[in-house]
Amino acid sequence: MKTDSGTTVSVWMSTADMPRPPRLARDLKVDVCVVGAGIAGLTTAYLLAREGRKVAVLEDGPLAGGETSRTTAHLTLPDEGFEALEHLHGEQGARLAVQSHLSAVDRIEAIARDEGIDCDFERLDGFLFVPPGEPVGDLDKELDAARRLGFGGIEKVERAPVADFDTGAALRYSRQGQFHPLKYLAGLVRALERDGALVFSGTRAEKFEGGAHARVVTREGHTVSCAALVVATNSPVNDRLVIHTKQHPYRTYVVGLRVPAGRVARALYWDYADPYHYVRLQSAGPAEEVLIVGGEDHHTGQADDAEARWDRLEQWARERWPMAKDVAFRWSGQVMEPVDGLAFIGKNPLDEDNVFIATGDSGNGMTHGTIAGLLLTDLIQGRANPWATLYDPSRKTLRATRDWVVEAAQSTAPYAEWLTPGEVSKVDEIPAGEGAVLRRGLSKVAAYRDPSGRVVERSAVCRHLGCLVEWNSGEKTWDCPCHGSRYTAEGRVVNGPATTDLPPAES
Ligand code: FES
Numbered sequence: 001m002k003t004d005s006g007t008t009v010s011v012w013m014s015t016a017d018m019p020r021p022p023r024l025a026r027d028l029k030v031d032v033c034v035v036g037a038g039i040a041g042l043t044t045a046y047l048l049a050r051e052g053r054k055v056a057v058l059e060d061g062p063l064a065g066g067e068t069s070r071t072t073a074h075l076t077l078p079d080e081g082f083e084a085l086e087h088l089h090g091e092q093g094a095r096l097a098v099q100s101h102l103s104a105v106d107r108i109e110a111i112a113r114d115e116g117i118d119c120d121f122e123r124l125d126g127f128l129f130v131p132p133g134e135p136v137g138d139l140d141k142e143l144d145a146a147r148r149l150g151f152g153g154i155e156k157v158e159r160a161p162v163a164d165f166d167t168g169a170a171l172r173y174s175r176q177g178q179f180h181p182l183k184y185l186a187g188l189v190r191a192l193e194r195d196g197a198l199v200f201s202g203t204r205a206e207k208f209e210g211g212a213h214a215r216v217v218t219r220e221g222h223t224v225s226c227a228a229l230v231v232a233t234n235s236p237v238n239d240r241l242v243i244h245t246k247q248h249p250y251r252t253y254v255v256g257l258r259v260p261a262g263r264v265a266r267a268l269y270w271d272y273a274d275p276y277h278y279v280r281l282q283s284a285g286p287a288e289e290v291l292i293v294g295g296e297d298h299h300t301g302q303a304d305d306a307e308a309r310w311d312r313l314e315q316w317a318r319e320r321w322p323m324a325k326d327v328a329f330r331w332s333g334q335v336m337e338p339v340d341g342l343a344f345i346g347k348n349p350l351d352e353d354n355v356f357i358a359t360g361d362s363g364n365g366m367t368h369g370t371i372a373g374l375l376l377t378d379l380i381q382g383r384a385n386p387w388a389t390l391y392d393p394s395r396k397t398l399r400a401t402r403d404w405v406v407e408a409a410q411s412t413a414p415y416a417e418w419l420t421p422g423e424v425s426k427v428d429e430i431p432a433g434e435g436a437v438l439r440r441g442l443s444k445v446a447a448y449r450d451p452s453g454r455v456v457e458r459s460a461v462c463r464h465l466g467c468l469v470e471w472n473s474g475e476k477t478w479d480c481p482c483h484g485s486r487y488t489a490e491g492r493v494v495n496g497p498a499t500t501d502l503p504p505a506e507s
Contacts, residue, residue, distance in 0.1 A: 012256050012282060012290060012329045013069050013182045015062040019189045024200040024222050030056045032380060033216050033226040035205045037189075038068035039181060039366055040345075040358040041232035043373025046111070046188045049195040051381060056224050057197065058216065060204035064185045066495065067234045070333030071365050072254060072280055072292050074268050075105045075177030076126055079276070079363050080341035082145035088340045088397055093390050095149050097342055100387045104370035105177045108184065117187030119179045120283065126176040126268035127160035129167040136169045138272055143171060161265035165320040176268050178280050181366060206499050208238035210352025228380045231348070232358040232372060235336055235484050237496035239357065240465070242349040243393060244497060247338040247360045249300035249484030251472070253309045255317065256282070256290040256329030263323045264291055277316060290328050293317040300334060301481025306474025332474050334484055334495065335363045340397035342390065343368035345375050349394045356380070357393055423471075427455050435471040435478065435489060444468050445505040446478050448489040458491035458502035469502070478502065 034045045037059035045055045059065070078085060078097055085094035112121045130136050139156060146154045153174040160170040192199055207217035208229060216224045231238045235249070252275075261283075269279040275297035282290045293316070296309035303309075310330045318324050338344060338360035345368070348355045356379065358372035371387065378385035389395070423436040427447045430436045435448040437460045444460040446469055460468045460478075467482035477494070478487040486495035491502035 012292065013180065015065045015069050015182065018063045018182060018186050021199045021201050023202040024058060024218055027223045028056055028198065029225045030054045031226065032228045032230060033058065033224045034230045034232060035216060036232035037063040038066050038232065039185060039369030040372040041230065042185050042188045043370050044230055044232060044376045045197055046192055047373050047377040048380060049192055049197045055197040057199045058203045058205050058218065058224065059201045061201065061494065063189060063201050064182055067333050067365065068181055070331060071181060072278065072294050073178055073181050073366050074278060074280060075108065075179065075366055076268060076364065077101050077173065078341060081142055082149055082151065083141050084341060086145050086149065089390065091149065096387055096390050098149055098151055100371045101367045103374065104367040107370055107374060108179065112184060115187050115191050117184055119184035119187065121177065121179040123175050123177050124267050126173040127170045128270055129160050129170040130272045134272065139169055139171050160269060161267060162320050164322050178268065210355035214354050228354045228356065230356045230376055233496050234334065235496045236357045236359050237499050238355065239348055239497065243344055243357065243359060244483040247336045250297045250335045250337050251300050251332050252294055252335050253296040253306065253313055253332045254292060254294040255310055255313045255327055256292045257314065257317055257324040258326055258328050259289050259291045259321060259324050261287050261289050264289065264321055291317060291321055291324055299481060300484050301470035301479040304471060304473050306332060336360050336484060338362055343372065344393035345372045345391040346379060346388060346393050434473055437468065437471065443506055446502060456490050457505035459505050463493065463498040463500045463502065
């Protein structure tokens with residue numbers, strides 16, 4: 001894919017090497033049906049299959065083809081920070097949050113070792129620093145909170161190990177981790193098939209029913225009957241409203257810069273900027289590594305300036321690591337941000353007792369996804385789990401009320417777009433390879449001109465709750481600013497909560 005500046009946009013991970021299971025072509029009866037084959041769904045399926053449960057996994061695209069393939073895969077403590085966790089969830093809740101994330105990293109390491117999965121897993125230190133010119137007092141508060149919560153693997157150091165840029169004082173977190181999620185998940189899928197699980201790709205689940213006759217019905221009309229149902233999609237496709245008022249979609253940007261091997265200290269880095277930057281290294285052969293730099297987040301659908309954001313990230317990285325060479329990758333991904341910083345994992349609110357969800361990655365999708373596997377396996381197997389209340393999707397975190405009000409206002413503001421004129425007045429104004437929303441009478445039309453000049457017109461009304469989609473020129477998708485549904489340029493749904501495509505525009 002070419003951007004305006006001609007740079008090739010690509011992600012550092014490709015699903016081309018993932019197993020390619022078939023589309024579901026018959027009815028099935030299993031113990032547990034898992035919808036979504038990202039890290040949360042596949043970990044849940046893997047752990048249940050290890051315990052002898054008959055599991056089916058349904059994925060509408062390629063396995064791990066959603067946001068799991070667009071992560072930078074830092075394995076760290078919640079990026080909310082110790083102090084904020086303690087404020088939001090109390091001392092005991094914050095302790096459990098820290099413990100659960102540490103357990104998730106341990107479990108990934110153990111599974112990779114036990115299953116012989118070569119997924120580049122490594123332990124390394126993480127460094128948190130403040131932006132230039134800002135006071136370092138927040139580091140001291142974070143250090144104090146970590147100690148109150150009993151986390152000993154942290155110390156204050158004079159600077160992060162960035163040779164050509166003085167970061168100033170930093171916090172060092174020991175035994176954090178990183179890995180290659182797609183290599184890891186390919187190993188989980190092999191183990192799942194060995195354990196008798198049934199895995200399907202290209203299979204869109206469209207109807208969900210819990211209770212005594214729990215089942216999932218696919219777009220092709222096949223039924224998977226089950227005793228328990230897990231929906232582990234980036235945003236739950238079985239929940240119309242409740243969860244979507246408690247989390248909000250953000251878009252985050254990433255650039256990958258080639259660096260000579262060995263010139264950048266192997267560590268994870270992040271800062272206190274708002275939005276914050278996050279950095280890791282990925283090996284790319286004997287002589288080269290890729291410095292993966294993320295940040296520049298904004299509410300989904302409420303900005304369309306990807307080029308400028310990638311450029312700012314690149315500049316920020318080059319100031320700190322001047323040995324960086326050319327840009328190898330530029331991409332963006334979607335983060336679901338819960339109002340209180342922790343994922344929603346457990347029984348789906350206002351639903352039957354055997355319907356479970358995992359959502360709200362909060363930028364810690366790899367650890368939250370693994371916590372989901374551990375927690376949902378316990379719930380489905382009827383075991384108590386000490387994290388169940390903390391991650392309960394029905395929870396109300398009173399101390400997050402103010403943030404909830406601000407975020408809810410931002411998520412409903414896009415409904416005002418119904419009253420505005422279009423971004424362009426006629427399709428002739430849309431350049432090749434781009435899209436724009438235009439008004440036609442009382443309707444809004446999402447018009448895309450493909451590189452050959454052909455125009456595709458779809459209704460701009462999101463199929464979830466009627467918000468108007470916005471063009472994302474970086475990813476060439478239509479994104480819904482209200483709750484994060486996403487559609488291809490030609491209107492095919494690729495991310496919930498919507499489950500159906502944008503219909504053709506009315507003429
Ligand atoms: Fe809810 Fe679009 S995702 S209205």
